[in-house]
Amino acid sequence: MTDPLISAFASDEDAVADQSVRPKRMSELIGQHRVREQLHLLLQSALRRGSPPDHILLSGPPGLGKTTLAMIVAAELGAGLRMTSGPAIERAGDLAAVLTSLQHGDVLFIDEIHRIARPAEELLYSAMEDFRVDVVVGKGPGATAIPLDVEPFTLVGATTRSGLLTGPMRDRFGFVGQLEFYEPEELEQIISRSARILDVPIMEEGAVEIGRRSRGTPRIANRLLRRVRDYAEVRGNGVVDLRAARAALRVYDVDDLGLDRLDRAVLMALLRAGGGPVGLSTLAVAVGEQPDTVEEVCEPFLLRSGLIARTPRGRVATASAWRHVGIPAPAGTVGGGNPASGLSQTPDLFSLEP
Template sequence: MTDPLVSAFASDEDMVADQSVRPKRLAELIGQHRVREQLDLLLQSALRRGSPPDHILLSGPPGLGKTTMAMIVAAELGAGLRMTSGPAIERAGDLAAVLTSLSLGDVLFIDEIHRIARPAEELLYSAMEDFRVDVVVGKGPGATAIPLDVEPFTLVGATTRSGLLTGPMRDRFGFVGQLDFYDPDELELIIARSARILDVPITDEGAVEIGRRSRGTPRIANRLLRRVRDYAEVRGNGVVDLAAARAALRVYDVDELGLDRLDRAVLLALLRQGGGPVGLSTLAVAVGEQPDTVEEVCEPFLLRSGLMARTPRGRIATAGAWQHLGIPGPAGTVGGGNPAGGLSSTPGLFDL
């Protein structure tokens, strides 16, 4: 049985490590070249004018650096940063309290902004456009709206589900940045940088192996680096090399394409239904997870890797999924060929 104190300590250690490897400036940011250039123009222009930049919306799958970019925006502007999340703002009054406490030029970061409560969202409209909020006091016919001024600020919203944002909310952002998955070469540079910061001895081959199994996501790359470091310290010579990376990732159920046990369970559930189509809810029940988890955590990478496809009738497995899991597929499966740029898979590599 795991000691809860040990688990809490490990979690805190990972959190500290995550904070330490985050880039602090745009110049330190690796990858996302288009968004980085656009942000640089936006921020430099605002600094020259001496006024806060337009509100910024960052969208993309989890782990690509939306929170890091919000921190960088505040650092580049030399402004204060306030952080909250959409689910934490349940009432308009909660948001009003945050907005009225902002200082001139502050950056307000709202993570998962698509989950903000509707009354709070409507209050945010006037704050974003006119830097004013109307707080309603009382109920019924005697209710009174008290206008309160808000210091000019920059809102940075982050979302993993941009399609769930309302039109009025999206239209109020002056800049929208779509973050893409990272290339293995970029992840290799991120891993090498993180290894230097965390003082982890690593070889080029070890960084390449971890990078290509990181699902195009820096958060996963940094997490795998720490787990391979643990393996190398306990069962190896302390150096994260190719052999240590392969052995450690086998222990942690990360296969050649970067799929973990849940990803493979999703694919296997599809294959057990003849490759689909299978509805999202049915798929989630089959793997014992919430539909949101399957849709937001597993699907983006499975779709990008060509292992899964969406159709109007549901999710289907492609020929690449059958091949990757080492199961003979029926004739006429979608998307033949090796997935993810020709990486081959080993049938029976993991117990499913």
């Protein structure tokens, strides 16, 4: 239901291109002003003391720059960076091998840290606090715990579901940063910067249009820039201007609000159910996706845009959602509305585009 070219999940080709446009230092980072200032103080203080900074937890929806910030932390500290992910750490021994290989002052980045296995999480507690791990050798009554020292390091954890972190894990982080969606003006700056790096001719109005439809997410903004560049090179004059941006985004099914196919599928599933409430698992089945994908990829932007609301009984469509597809909302709809009419009257969403 979702096009990998414009979804929040990157293909291998996109990952290579994303790497080339990532900011390398704090001074190059656009947006996230509060987290950037807080991290700057934390890192500068650690550098003056000559010791690793407190462990850092970064939370927020996918594509907002958690991995980029981890790389920037390592670069600002002049330290080595080791990267892994929570699902990849299945056993405590896997984590022990990583921890004992760290050099003094290294940065260890664990993406999706809320999905780390419980035995590995418990091993991580002592490593974060005491820079020590206990490796258990053998089984049963003859099992022996061998203490191993770990070089002082800084853990940077990233999560899209901070509520799933256990209390003991969260308490061991000295700094917790919540990344917010970007404003269109910030995305315009990011797109212009990426265009310079990728050597893409771009007009200001083209950058504005792409930024406005990027769902507040730099990863999606950079991906849309490359797709509009492709369109401009094949069907235009090679310049990313307003006409090329609008035409390309129509081809790639990104509507005027920035909703892609999966977003609209979720929205239409709600509207076909009379606007809800509809449970998360039911929505996921209706659109052919996993519940985690709907909750982590679609919901944050739909909620932020005021198109859906969460209630104790499930998700409901707001009056704005009905207006977006050009259908009068049922009486009692969140945000107001008029008597409902059938979904058979739904127009092509792109016919509403200016």
